[in-house]
Amino acid sequence: MSDTPVDASKRTWLIASSCAGAVGAGFAAVPFVSSFQPSEKAKAAGAAVEVDISALKPGEKVTVEWRGKPVWILKRTPEQLESLKKTEAQLADPNSDRKTYPTPEYAKNQYRSIKPEVFVGVGICSHLGCSPSDKLQPGPQPSLPDDWQGGFLCPCHGSTFDVAGRVFKNKPAPDNLEVPPHMYLSDNRLLIGEDKTTQA
Numbered sequence: 001m002s003d004t005p006v007d008a009s010k011r012t013w014l015i016a017s018s019c020a021g022a023v024g025a026g027f028a029a030v031p032f033v034s035s036f037q038p039s040e041k042a043k044a045a046g047a048a049v050e051v052d053i054s055a056l057k058p059g060e061k062v063t064v065e066w067r068g069k070p071v072w073i074l075k076r077t078p079e080q081l082e083s084l085k086k087t088e089a090q091l092a093d094p095n096s097d098r099k100t101y102p103t104p105e106y107a108k109n110q111y112r113s114i115k116p117e118v119f120v121g122v123g124i125c126s127h128l129g130c131s132p133s134d135k136l137q138p139g140p141q142p143s144l145p146d147d148w149q150g151g152f153l154c155p156c157h158g159s160t161f162d163v164a165g166r167v168f169k170n171k172p173a174p175d176n177l178e179v180p181p182h183m184y185l186s187d188n189r190l191l192i193g194e195d196k197t198t199q200a
């Protein structure tokens with residue numbers, strides 16, 4: 001017996017609903033690298049999460065959970081940093097001026113980060129909350145423009161972001177990816193969820 005064909009409207013709903021659950025299911029499946037242990041403090045709900053990024057190599061990304069959200073830490077290569085100059089003219093909010101997810105002052109720069117090479121961003125699309133996929137490889141590929149410089153693609157409705165989480169123009173997502181409060185405790189130890197402005 002053949003499967004009943006899914007009509008177009010039903011299919012759209014299925015895609016949308018599977019997308020809505022993608023954030024919870026998607027990042028939970030990402031194994032924690034052994035050297036990336038959250039601190040004791042982080043075990044309490046909502047606490048800041050301490051992450052050791054000394055093992056993170058250029059071009060690698062890890063995901064940690066903070067307040068139930070996937071937080072990406074991407075160590076960008078020199079080429080990826082260079083790509084941020086090329087995307088500027090195509091972005092909706094290149095300087096992170098929009099206020100829905102205010103970018104912390106220390107990340108209001110072209111890299112949207114404290115250290116240029118380390119991007120810390122919440123991996124949740126500002127459209128309907130799906131988690132965008134890594135499309136870090138530059139060049140033409142399905143669903144992306146031929147001059148793609150590397151970044152992230154939200155599979156739900158096609159929003160695209162550069163490697164600083166800045167959204168491209170004319171996409172459903174209205175805002176750049178959120179940069180959470182964060183700070184460095186030492187050269188390779190990041191604290192996500194707290195910064196100098198949120199500390200008591």
Ligand code: FES
Pocket residue numbers: 125126127128129130154155156157158159172173
């Ligand atoms: S949730 Fe619709 S484009 Fe990302």
